Amino acid sequence: MIAAGPIMSYAANRKGNEKMRVALVGTGIRGVRMFGRELLEDYGQYVDLVGICDQNPGRLKFAREYIQPTVAAFTDLEKMLADTRPEWLIVTTWDWEHHNNIITGMKNGCNIICEKPLTIDEDKAEMILQAQKKYDKEVIVTFNYRWVPHRAKLKELLMNKTIGDLTAVEFHWHITHDHLKRYMQRWHAERNRGGSLWVHKSTHHFDLLNWWLDSDPVEVFAYADLERFGPQGPFRGVNCRNCAHTNECPYHWDITENELLRKLYTDNEHHDGYIRDNCVFRKQIDIYDKHSAIIKYANNVQVNYSLTGDSNYEGFWIALNGTKGRIEGKEGGWHGRDDGQDWHMQLIGRDPEVISVPRAEGGHWGGDPLLMDKIFKDPAQADPLHQSAGTRDGIMSILVGVAARKSADSGKPIRIADLTSIKPQARRPAAT
Numbered sequence: 009m010i011a012a013g014p015i016m017s018y019a020a021n022r023k024g025n026e027k028m029r030v031a032l033v034g035t036g037i038r039g040v041r042m043f044g045r046e047l048l049e050d051y052g053q054y055v056d057l058v059g060i061c062d063q064n065p066g067r068l069k070f071a072r073e074y075i076q077p078t079v080a081a082f083t084d085l086e087k088m089l090a091d092t093r094p095e096w097l098i099v100t101t102w103d104w105e106h107h108n109n110i111i112t113g114m115k116n117g118c119n120i121i122c123e124k125p126l127t128i129d130e131d132k133a134e135m136i137l138q139a140q141k142k143y144d145k146e147v148i149v150t151f152n153y154r155w156v157p158h159r160a161k162l163k164e165l166l167m168n169k170t171i172g173d174l175t176a177v178e179f180h181w182h183i184t185h186d187h188l189k190r191y192m193q194r195w196h197a198e199r200n201r202g203g204s205l206w207v208h209k210s211t212h213h214f215d216l217l218n219w220w221l222d223s224d225p226v227e228v229f230a231y232a233d234l235e236r237f238g239p240q241g242p243f244r245g246v247n248c249r250n251c252a253h254t255n256e257c258p259y260h261w262d263i264t265e266n267e268l269l270r271k272l273y274t275d276n277e278h279h280d281g282y283i284r285d286n287c288v289f290r291k292q293i294d295i296y297d298k299h300s301a302i303i304k305y306a307n308n309v310q311v312n313y314s315l316t317g318d319s320n321y322e323g324f325w326i327a328l329n330g331t332k333g334r335i336e337g338k339e340g341g342w343h344g345r346d347d348g349q350d351w352h353m354q355l356i357g358r359d360p361e362v363i364s365v366p367r368a369e370g371g372h373w374g375g376d377p378l379l380m381d382k383i384f385k386d387p388a389q390a391d392p393l394h395q396s397a398g399t400r401d402g403i404m405s406i407l408v409g410v411a412a413r414k415s416a417d418s419g420k421p422i423r424i425a426d427l428t429s430i431k432p433q434a435r436r437p438a439a440t
């Protein structure tokens with residue numbers, strides 16, 4: 009049986025001022041900052057970080073100094089779990105390793121907090137699903153995008169059926185050149201590592217859709233192409249930092265100018281060969297830089313979605329049409345500028361109205377601190393908008409991306425029910 013739901017049974021069982029015993033695997037930038045140093049600075053009174061683990065001994069050594077010089081550090085996950093006995097394992101490793109770390113954590117008695125994407129393909133998703141049934145542990149997927157107040161307001165409007173029943177949605181996301189470059193330079197650019205941006209990036213967007221629409225996706229048809237990166241590039245070098253094409257390359261970046269990135273990554277390349285500033289024109293790149301999909305939901309809503317990389321715009325635009333009216337809104341702006349956070353609504357036969365949402369402070373448009381509060385400070389906090397996410401939500405969001413990837417490759421529509429043992433439902437079950 010799958011546990012009661014993300015953090016609910018933990019919250020119910022937490023005693024008085026008892027601290028949460030957590031360990032961290034994966035001390036890259038996400039691990040050392042949000043779930044390392046910032047976790048202890050902001051939530052130290054609620055959390056005991058009992059161990060950190062990374063397979064790169066140099067990065068682990070630096071992470072220990074950066075997070076807390078007294079924390080126990082391990083290059084072997086099983087040893088960390090055996091020696092430190094955490095209740096929760098935070099997984100911030102490479103996307104294609106998440107399932108291994110999650111299953112090892114559960115087998116060793118841990119509940120799991122996993123960064124998105126939960127995993128990168130349907131077989132690994134099924135392994136996580138079966139392991140959760142076997143070990144009966146809780147899994148939280150850190151979908152920080154749900155916690156952004158502007159997006160939560162839309163959820164509230166939709167839950168209240170303000171525009172009636174949804175019929176059709178248009179959702180278009182853009183990434184600037186500078187942002188896309190960072191994916192193309194790392195493991196994210198190889199689909200067997202990050203699942204392609206359909207999974208690594210769009211997992212956030214598909215999760216928002218699944219959550220807003222409150223229904224499961226049933227079928228996906230997609231096109232995608234790689235036009236400007238990888239083998240399509242006009243020239244190529246080895247590393248960006250000292251490439252012979254520095255002056256002519258629009259994507260040039262010297263990683264060594266950033267002290268934190270230098271100490272975490274370039275100083276430790278000799279241990280594992282992990283290069284963070286690979287050439288964006290290297291031939292191994294096999295993901296896409298433009299993506300379009302049509303998604304049909306079990307409640308009969310049709311979605312037109314796109315992810316345009318290498319754009320001058322950072323952010324999204326969405327329009328939701330319902331039986332009683334329409335809501336439209338956007339976030340982001342030209343070259344990453346933030347142009348505002350309003351929802352524009354018009355009910356049939358009524359005047360248009362603007363619903364303004366105050367801008368929030370903190371990482372990822374204010375989503376990160378609210379998510380962290382819920383997990384670490386006050387897990388019993390009510391969740392009227394269903395912002396907590398578990399295994400099923402994590403899987404349903406990646407399956408849209410997996411289906412889109414398969415569809416773009418094959419030219420055929422792909423059914424979500426054919427991918428794992430989860431059967432899509434018109435109304436999504438509560439988070440598990």
Ligand SMILES: NC(=O)c1ccc[n+]([C@@H]2O[C@H](COP(=O)([O-])OP(=O)(O)OC[C@H]3O[C@@H](n4cnc5c(N)ncnc54)[C@H](O)[C@@H]3O)[C@@H](O)[C@H]2O)c1
Pocket residue numbers: 033034035036037038039061062063064067085099100101102103105108109123124125150152372
């Ligand atoms: N929610 C968000 O907005 C958000 C933002 C950034 C990153 N992330 C996610 O966080 C995760 C980490 O991202 P990052 O940028 O820090 O990646 P990274 O590549 O910089 O770091 C990953 C670290 O994990 C270690 N590692 C990998 N596999 C391991 C294993 N099996 N055992 C032990 N150590 C292992 C690597 O050595 C590396 O230090 C990714 O899954 C990413 O998608 C989410």
